[in-house]
Amino acid sequence: MADRRQILMRALEGIPEVQPGDDLGALVLEALPRSGLALEDGDILVVAHKVVSKAEGRMVNLATVEPGAEAVALARELKKDPRKVEVILGESDEVLRARRHPGRPEGVLICRHRLGFICANAGVDESNVPGADWVVLLPEDPDASARNLRDQLERATGRKPGVVVTDTFGRPWRRGLVNVALGLAGVPAVVDAAGTLDAQGRTLTATAPAVADELAAAAGLLMDKAGQTPVVLVRGVRWGETGDSGRDLLRGRAENLFP
Amino acid sequence: MADRRQILMRALEGIPEVQPGDDLGALVLEALPRSGLALEDGDILVVAHKVVSKAEGRMVNLATVEPGAEAVALARELKKDPRKVEVILGESDEVLRARRHPGRPEGVLICRHRLGFICANAGVDESNVPGADWVVLLPEDPDASARNLRDQLERATGRKPGVVVTDTFGRPWRRGLVNVALGLAGVPAVVDAAGTLDAQGRTLTATAPAVADELAAAAGLLMDKAGQTPVVLVRGVRWGETGDSGRDLLRGRAENLFP
Numbered sequence: 268m269a270d271r272r273q274i275l276m277r278a279l280e281g282i283p284e285v286q287p288g289d290d291l292g293a294l295v296l297e298a299l300p301r302s303g304l305a306l307e308d309g310d311i312l313v314v315a316h317k318v319v320s321k322a323e324g325r326m327v328n329l330a331t332v333e334p335g336a337e338a339v340a341l342a343r344e345l346k347k348d349p350r351k352v353e354v355i356l357g358e359s360d361e362v363l364r365a366r367r368h369p370g371r372p373e374g375v376l377i378c379r380h381r382l383g384f385i386c387a388n389a390g391v392d393e394s395n396v397p398g399a400d401w402v403v404l405l406p407e408d409p410d411a412s413a414r415n416l417r418d419q420l421e422r423a424t425g426r427k428p429g430v431v432v433t434d435t436f437g438r439p440w441r442r443g444l445v446n447v448a449l450g451l452a453g454v455p456a457v458v459d460a461a462g463t464l465d466a467q468g469r470t471l472t473a474t475a476p477a478v479a480d481e482l483a484a485a486a487g488l489l490m491d492k493a494g495q496t497p498v499v500l501v502r503g504v505r506w507g508e509t510g511d512s513g514r515d516l517l518r519g520r521a522e523n524l525f526p
Numbered sequence: 527m528a529d530r531r532q533i534l535m536r537a538l539e540g541i542p543e544v545q546p547g548d549d550l551g552a553l554v555l556e557a558l559p560r561s562g563l564a565l566e567d568g569d570i571l572v573v574a575h576k577v578v579s580k581a582e583g584r585m586v587n588l589a590t591v592e593p594g595a596e597a598v599a600l601a602r603e604l605k606k607d608p609r610k611v612e613v614i615l616g617e618s619d620e621v622l623r624a625r626r627h628p629g630r631p632e633g634v635l636i637c638r639h640r641l642g643f644i645c646a647n648a649g650v651d652e653s654n655v656p657g658a659d660w661v662v663l664l665p666e667d668p669d670a671s672a673r674n675l676r677d678q679l680e681r682a683t684g685r686k687p688g689v690v691v692t693d694t695f696g697r698p699w700r701r702g703l704v705n706v707a708l709g710l711a712g713v714p715a716v717v718d719a720a721g722t723l724d725a726q727g728r729t730l731t732a733t734a735p736a737v738a739d740e741l742a743a744a745a746g747l748l749m750d751k752a753g754q755t756p757v758v759l760v761r762g763v764r765w766g767e768t769g770d771s772g773r774d775l776l777r778g779r780a781e782n783l784f785p
Contacts, residue, residue, distance in 0.1 A: 276535075439777075444736060445740055477697075477704050481705070484743030485744030517701065
């Protein structure tokens with residue numbers, strides 16, 4: 268049935284290890300037919316930020332980093348590499364909490380990234396980078412990264428997919444990581460259903476699904492943690508074009524309802 | 527290609543408005559062929575708790591509720607129905623925060639539900655219930671609800687699907703609601719990849735995806751907010767049978783890394 272509500276997600280095949288300066292759009296365009304896919308209207312590409320960051324050269328060689336006094340002190344407390352802590356502090360507007368991490372070899376800094384994201388280590392991550400002394404940062408502007416990819420795909424295919432750039436974050440009060448949206452192109456951040464009617468004709472209140480985060484989490488089911496499947500095509504979601512930003516998903520301290 | 531990594535999600539069609547005492551398993555078994563589906567090994571059914579709670583009779587007629595002094599005071603402060611606040615307090619071990627909710631007609635109580643979930647209004651919700659004076663609670667034991675459904679489906683089909691019972695929660699620091707796992711049968715809560723190797727052969731640390739929450743969020747893309755599609759079949763996720771509980775997703779205050 269054509270109007271059956273179903274969603275298909277497929278991990279794009281054969282995206283190689285991305286290097287600084289690589290053309291991520293070209294890699295995606297090559298991977299689509301290899302994966303048996305042609306872009307369709309309404310498709311959404313969910314992209315792990317790591318390949319975006321690497322292509323954009325958002326990497327730091329720790330051998331070039333001179334840790335300051337604050338980084339050295341925090342690193343000692345948390346058993347972290349002081350050079351990595353220096354990079355984390357450089358990415359952060361604020362360190363909200365510095366904690367030993369139960370069961371992990373090193374502790375964690377919960378930071379407010381300069382883009383507003385509340386996340387561990389300001390998104391600075393050393394895994395999946397060739398050579399132990401490199402770390403990957405979040406993209407400079409994840410919305411712009413998403414838009415650039417989208418524009419390139421549109422120029423090449425005539426289709427205009429949604430793009431979501433993601434990272435895996437820990438969460439307050441809940442264990443484990445989930446993939447969340449950092450940057451958006453076309454796709455809504457939150458769809459506010461307040462004012463619409465439920466099945467009994469009652470007005471729905473406070474029903475505002477964070478569609479971009481649902482997309483990110485869904486694609487996370489197909490992004491293997493070794494980084495071999497960083498791009499997932501999602502087909503079948505009903506969405507309307509928006510100019511939303513990944514920052515539309517952020518609550519500031521004043522409107523944070525939770526303790 | 528058989529080993530292509532893809533996931534198919536389909537909302538089951540024609541699940542009717544559920545009433546107390548209804549046989550949810552029978553409704554799902556009827557809806558599967560109607561939706562063009564037969565259960566396969568490895569399938570996971572993601573079920574909005576509301577249909578579970580209704581079938582289990584976890585509903586309260588507010589006309590029968592006598593609010594106490596605490597409920598009356600909180601209700602006045604938050605512009606909420608004092609009878610609903612009384613029900614919320616009865617479901618909660620602790621009220622973590624009582625807040626006016628910006629842009630909403632009524633405020634919100636962020637509670638620790640007696641099962642440990644940190645959520646708005648202890649999961650007590652009035653929407654989608656016939657008659658304005660009824661509220662729906664979370665299931666008494668969401669893991670048991672998931673297991674019961676799974677056992678019933680296995681008896682009827684010989685297949686043993688995973689089951690995840692879900693609710694939509696707000697999140698600290700991020701806007702919008704996402705669907706999260708309350709109860710599990712078979713499905714892992716968190717898969718700890720620590721100690722496995724990344725693409726460069728480096729040991730991955732702190733890489734523990736909350737698979738059950740990713741499943742819940744993914745299915746949320748197909749659960750329309752009017753409650754017409756409360757059951758979603760997810761096919762293609764690689765998972766190994768576990769005895770995990772929805773409570774394995776909860777961080778207590780002591781191990782909550784976040785502010």
